[in-house]
Amino acid sequence: MKQFLVFVRKEFYHIFRDVRTVMILLLMPVVQIILFGFALSSEVNNVKIAIFDPSKDHATQLITERISASKYFKVVKMISDPDDVESLFKSGKANIVLLYSEKFHENLIHTGHAQIQLITDGTEPNTANAVTRYATNIIMASQKELLQSQVPSVTRPAITSEIIIIPEVKLLYNPQMKSSYNFVPGVMGLILMLICAMMTSISIVREKEVGTMEVLLVSPMRPIYIIISKAVPYFVLSFVNLTTILLLAVFVLGVPISGSLFWLIFISLIFILVALSIGLLISTLVDTQVAAMLISGMVFMMPTMVLSGMIYPVENMPWILRLISNFIPAKWYIIAVKKLMIQGLSIDSAFLELGVLFTMAMVFILISLKMFKKRLA
Amino acid sequence: MYSVTADNLEISYGTVKALRGVSFQVSRGEMFGLIGPDGAGKTSLFRILTTLLLADAGSATVDGFDVVKDYKEIRGRVGYMPGKFSLYQDLSVEENLEFFATLFNTTIKENYHLIKDIYRHIEPFKTRKAGALSGGMKQKLALSCALIHKPSVLFLDEPTTGVDPVSRKEFWEMLKRLKQQNITIIVSTPYMDEAIICDRIALINEGKFMQIETPQNIISAFGKKLFAVTGDNMSRLLNDVREMDIVSSAFAFGDEHHVTLRNPMLDHTDIEAGLLEKGCSNIFVKEINAGIEDCYMALSQ
Structure with missing residues (x-):
């Protein structure tokens, strides 16, 4: 037992005496959460909007007012000629242009048809999409307001009520469409995977590379204890990271933990075990730190980012990629975290994910223990 | 009973034969030198005897235990200093020694008398990181770490390679004094004339022992002006x-x-x-x- 404790202490010395390791372990989660949470969000703010308003009546003024009052839009120009649109986009002065039809209010009241055209820059489809969505929402809301205020004075309420079709999209769980709701589970999966798999494999392979493994093996300490004591510090640090991420998520990004904290931590620990055992497995396969880094980076990190559903939805992928994604531990973890943390569902709904992760942990641990060599070759 | 025996050991890496039938016996308390250039098979032999590699053919015992069957027994009893400096560079001198003492279920205090002679050279630098030591001091620390659990057999793979001549001489003096502790020492070196201190030496070339003799007998058998x-x-x-x-x-x-x-x-x-x-x-x-x-x-x- 004393052997074990001294070994673990030695491992912590290695970690805390290497500035780079400390940075990766403790700062990276913070940086990633903040990066993904703010910089890489798909929310769009301060959209530059230009408006062409030939009617200049009550209705168009109301809509324009609503738009400029929104925090998403900044009205940069009122244009007088619709031919200016292209030059606005080319010079980058506007991201979106809104064009009212002529006699807007009159048409709306009498025929029930008034036209608004939204033009956006399609070279950035995601932004264009988000921007039109915001604008449409504002227009819909204004339209409703307009018609309601008209009802008492309008003589033909039947017609107006007939043409008002307001598509109401309500987003459950994430009403403001905050991208952090999507990224926090993803970043949790990514960071825990990175720290456990990569750092563990590198630290074991380093002993092989510098030759200390030779001396460790020729000692009474059993190889399995060597491995366990190498993994323990990373297990502890992952737990610290998990705490940091959750704290940042709740207090900085404002993502709530709607479900049971206990089960969230429980499933995270299982996922950490999976990642640790992958790290052990890598360390039994390679002999240099560079190789360990490449394998954990290319073979495990890339698929984790791309196929886990963190960035791209898995459902939209071709069947072969969907099939592969089932073998990515982070995918199951992210689904479970979304259920437990964001949706606030009970653990019953995450049994499948829990089971898959648990099985993966067992399989990887068994394989890596089987592969661990008690000799050099 | 012999402390170390080897019987017709053979090992090859791919098509390269590193050892082609090596046999010898070493008595308890004997200092046995393996002399040969790089690539002669010295390290392979050490690794087989320290249970780190499996020989393709032949058998070997250390302290009466078979290197394949009883590898666990052997791993507690021997001290091994690999050719490459194999301590933790980011740990201090004292931390390294303490770590290896604990690893072998002992304490520095318990066996201090064994290493005192060697350790006192580096004790003034005990808070220094092992990576910042000079070549000679590194080897002294490595030897201290290999000795701290009072091994019955000590394997030293080229302990003086990359060490300055003065430290090299010191190192051999220390080994000579260790013999009095009744520790069997098997040491390899490419510097042939250092080996004169050994009780017996084996001249090894391309995986074969050419001669096993006392240094004096080897020299007197030269037979030519x-x-x-x-x-x-x-x-x-x-x-x-x-x-x-x-x-x-x-x-x-x-x-x-x-x-x-x-x-x-x-x-x-x-x-x-x-x-x-x-x-x-x-x-x-x-x-x-x-x-x-x-x-x-x-x-x-």
């Missing part, structure tokens, strides 16, 4: 010497050439005369006693 030759333009001189009919062998040894003759009746004057005839200048020839390296060269021819 040996001459050291120096002069201007040493590389031309070596060619000239080799071209002479009376010369049996000639090798460059540091700043002189060691030469043996075919006819035991001839003398250093004959070499001088021959070389002057070839137009060499500043020639100086003297008869010397053979060293281990001369014997090695003669054997490996």
Whole structure:
């Protein structure tokens, strides 16, 4: 037992005496959460909007007012000629242009048809999409307001009520469409995977590379204890990271933990075990730190980012990629975290994910223990 | 009972045969030297004996335990210092020693008397990181770590490679004193003349033992007069010497050439005369006693 404790202490010395390791372990989660949470969000703010308003009546003024009052839009120009649109986009002065039809209010009241055209820059489809969505929402809301205020004075309420079709999209769980709701589970999966798999494999392979493994093996300490004591510090640090991420998520990004904290931590620990055992497995396969880094980076990190559903939805992928994604531990973890943390569902709904992760942990641990060599070759 | 035995050990990596049938016995408390150049198979032999590698053929025992079957027993009893510096560079001298002491279920205090002689050289630097030590101090620390659990057999793979001459001499003195503790020492070195301290040495070349003898016997078995030759333009001189009919062998040894003759009746004057005839200048020839390296060269021819 004393052997074990001294070994673990030695491992912590290695970690805390290497500035780079400390940075990766403790700062990276913070940086990633903040990066993904703010910089890489798909929310769009301060959209530059230009408006062409030939009617200049009550209705168009109301809509324009609503738009400029929104925090998403900044009205940069009122244009007088619709031919200016292209030059606005080319010079980058506007991201979106809104064009009212002529006699807007009159048409709306009498025929029930008034036209608004939204033009956006399609070279950035995601932004264009988000921007039109915001604008449409504002227009819909204004339209409703307009018609309601008209009802008492309008003589033909039947017609107006007939043409008002307001598509109401309500987003459950994430009403403001905050991208952090999507990224926090993803970043949790990514960071825990990175720290456990990569750092563990590198630290074991380093002993092989510098030759200390030779001396460790020729000692009474059993190889399995060597491995366990190498993994323990990373297990502890992952737990610290998990705490940091959750704290940042709740207090900085404002993502709530709607479900049971206990089960969230429980499933995270299982996922950490999976990642640790992958790290052990890598360390039994390679002999240099560079190789360990490449394998954990290319073979495990890339698929984790791309196929886990963190960035791209898995459902939209071709069947072969969907099939592969089932073998990515982070995918199951992210689904479970979304259920437990964001949706606030009970653990019953995450049994499948829990089971898959648990099985993966067992399989990887068994394989890596089987592969661990008690000799050099 | 022998402390270490090896019987016809063979090992190969791919098509390269690193050991081709090596057998020897080492008695308790004996200092046994493995002498040979890089790639002769010394490290492979160490790794087999320390249970780190499995031999392709043959068997070996350490302290009476089989290196394959009873590897766990052996791993607690031996001290092993690999050729590459294998301590933690980012741990201090004291932390390294403490770690290895605990790893072997002992404490520094318990066996301090064993390492005192060696450790006191580096004790003033005990808070320094092992990576910041000089080559000689690193080896002393590594030896201390390998000794801290009072091993019955100590395996030292090229402990003096990359160490300055003064530290090298010190190191061998320490080994000599360790013998009094009744620890069997198996040590390898490419510096052949250091091996004279060993009780017996094995000359190893291309995976085979050429001879196992006491250093004195190996030297006295040399059986030929040996001459050291120096002069201007040493590389031309070596060619000239080799071209002479009376010369049996000639090798460059540091700043002189060691030469043996075919006819035991001839003398250093004959070499001088021959070389002057070839137009060499500043020639100086003297008869010397053979060293281990001369014997090695003669054997490996």
